[in-house]
Amino acid sequence: MADKKKRRRAASSSDSESDPLHFKSKLKPDSSILQTLTALKSASASSSSSRPASLSSLNLPTAFREVSDLPLSSVQSTIESLALSLAHSILAGHGFSFSVPSRASANQLYVPELDRIVLKDKSSSRPFASVASVRKTTITARILQLIHQLSLKNIHVTKRDLFYTDVKLFQDQSQSDSILDDVSCILGCTRSSLNVVASEKGVVVGRLIFSDNGDMIDCTKMGMGGKAIPPNIDRVADMQSDALFILLVEKDAAYMRLAEDRFYNRFPCIIVTAKGQPDVATRLFLRKMKNELKLPVLALVDSDPYGLKILSVYGCGSKNMSYDSANLTTPDIKWLGVRPSDLDKYKIPEQCRLPMTETDIKTGKDLLEEDFVKKNPGWVEELNLMVKSKQKAEIQALSSFGFQYLTEVYLPLKLQQKDWL
């Protein structure tokens, strides 16, 4: 009853105030928004022209393990010399063991100067003659052999392919996948240089032209679904674009909306999504775009701890792949939305907000302890607000004002107000 009264009073006092679409009237013509975007682009181009420092140049006290792209032949020869040493050890009656860099969280370090997570150089021994490690050791040997074959034949396979070559031994794809990461650590090369790729997950649409294995692709002419990001980054070359920024989207649904409304034609941009947690290919692709095209990256994620987590994976790398963070991370991603403060600012109705579960709140509080969040005071503030209000919302919450509210009002207004962190 009281609620109703309140609403009525609000309606009578200022009609425009209660109407969510009044935000539309605040919009300036597109040309002025484009001006701000151009300014953003040039600022970003000048800032990224200075090459970011590499790990070795920092002279940090601890040693780190980083991998690099290796040509196929050197992968092959590394495997071969490893196999020889294993064979010698077996023949000498010592059994064999691998020295595997530890990827546990205790061995990870966030380096603020680089703005990414790196792997320290602690490693553990994985002997064959121990019940605890015999299984992993055997799988490691088997994967090494399979990679060796790939390098001999110079072909690419997916992780799934790899798993199916010896299902009986691997039992579960997660096991072969995790050993694959171990193998790239052992060999000191990126996973893509092992010629093993994940299946396509990410998609891109918008003002981008690049060549995929020699074929020119125009991402404005790929239909609504966009172009699947090639799992093998080596195939991608010759990037050209007249976009002003890159829009990173967490969800497939929001991506669909943006693509169908041809948002990139109104504001020249490239729209990318990995449909949730990003895979290696999408991260590599984003990094390549950012480095070659010198565009600012704006992110549109859910207003929940996982949205921020996804943002952090693009920005600072995941713990699982920290050995390759140098190649996988895209620094300086701006958090455009949907931010906890937007919920009230854009008057997202109560029924579209969700209460955070206990695990959500815990994840949020854990994130507050993470270095990559702490370095950005704006993010800390937003996250504090989220944990305090105990409310989350998905990008789709904006659809409560109409399906196209996202593309027609919310994003343009955000861009106009330079409302990113």
Add this chain to the structure above:
Amino acid sequence: MEVSGDSPAESNKSKSKSKTPRKPKDAQLLKQKSPAEFFADNKNIAGFDNPGKCLYTTVRELVENALDSAEAIAELPVIEITIEEIGRNKFNSMIGLANHERVDEALYDDFETDKAREKRLAKEARFQETQAKNAALGKKVKAPTAFKPTKSREASYYRVTCKDNGRGMPHDDIPNMFGRVLSGTKYGLKQTRGKFGLGAKMALIWSKMSTGLPIEIFSSMKGHTFSSFCRLDIDIHRNIPHIHVHEKRENHERWHGAEIQIVIEGNWTTYRSKILHYMRQMAVITPYAQFLFKFLSESPDKNMSVRFARRTDIMPPAPLETKYHPSAVDLLLIKRLIAETSKQNLLQFLQHEFVNVGKSHAERLIGEMGPDFSPKMAVKSLTSQQIVRIHQLFRQAKFDDPSGDCLSPAGEYNLRLGIIKELHPDMVATYSGSAQVFEGHPFIVEAGLSLGGKDVKQGLNVFRFANRIPLLFEQGADVVTRTAVKRINWSNYKINQAQDKIGVFVSIVSTKIPFKGTGKEYIGDDISEIASAVKTAIQQCCIQLKSKIVKRIQAREQQERKRSLNKYIPNATSAIYEILKEMSSSHALKRRRYEGKDAELLKQVSTQIVTEGTLREKLAQHVEQVDYEMALEYATQAGVNEEPREDIFIPPLEAEYECTELFSPIFVFRLVA
């Protein structure tokens, strides 16, 4: 109900009804309810929800009274409980009702209409057809399932008898002890099983509601030459006993104790397992008692008799009556204490009616109360405002926590014996926490943890006890279940929550158990003091078991090490050999050059001097050697000890020693004089 006989109880009831003339139109008429009427209307409060539950609760109340009674005179309890099924005919003859043949069949609920019969016959025919077909095809013929007639709603009746060797009851008190609701001997502040003097009376009310038959009580006290016999029921409207027979009989065998017999409606089929669980859990928490449970049916094949033998003759000391803690009293209670106290002045009152208030402390408190108060003022003259002031101060002031001395936990020793006796687990650990406080009432949490055992399901089996009574219902919301399921990380202790047979036993004793809900069936999860105490207790047990489990895993690993290592040899060697083979062929084609011993190795591979078999053999040798070394190391570490032997308990046959007993929570010293 069709049992409206002319038993005295029934006639009494109808008489009393007719006495109060009904005035349906006069809604303003002020009515009063006796406590007995209230509980008859709301019998679910006391756990009498449906006939099945009523049977369960009746058994439970009688058993608990019997235990209390035996423990009160420090006698090792021997309790016999019998449930006897009473058939319809027998019941009718008991109440003196002639058997009626049904005349108008269609009047009854279980009447089978023509249509229903057709349907059933068709179904049976179809079933027989398939059966014949299966038999012709040589398939295994399913045991023909008997077609049960549609379940009738007819009530079934049981005579519940409980006999104990307890204190017995004073001859003159018997009627009031059974025929007056909310009268009892357990009202003081003390850890007791029952509390409100409700149990046996509720059973009587239920028997009156369902069968109309009175309760029969035999009782004799120690040293008395006579035994009492009483047959009575309860006048629900006036909450007073209605006595049929009350007489003294001869007591030749010098028996003491009580035997209570009551006939109620019940449901054995659905509550059978609950009742048996209850008895078993009771046997766990009171291993010093001997229970004999019998079920007598009309058809002898359903008869059963379970004996829960005594495993120890050490009883926990009887709980002491204690005084209130200042932070646990309310206004009403202060007034009652003032009315009841024998102390004259305020100082003495504070000092003697409460725990943890010493003389100097009481003086300071009185000083703090204000100028209206003085130590010497007469306590009975306090005005209500002054009492409010005292109450306020009690709320705000700091007092030491009450000690747990007044409590009587089962004790680790008894809990452990009980678990071993009833579950025969592979491993068991127990822990007894120190006394803690919730709202001025001390409580002690004890926990036991068992792994394996007979008749134990896989996964978590939670056994809950409050003041040494098993709790069987509303398991899901209980603090113990929640803690065990959600807050204990079992894998930390090498326990597999889904596969291992885990028994979690938690016993909480307190002067006031904070039950949730009306049925006194569970303790809520919202009291952080209790929740954390429960968690600690279970964790302590886990820690004790962990080292044992680890040792066992090591021993198993020891046995299986060679086998599990050898299993992987072919996979590992073939992987390495494949690489070598590829290399040797490219080496032979001079595509790649190797030097020194590498080249030599590759040459050996290409000339088949080193084959996969060689690698396999060498690796197997290495495994053999490692296994030998590890076995040696294990042996030196573990020593040559065998598994520790389980202690056995031999109850004394005849011997009656004069002995002094020294109690400790985990063992008892008995010094034979």
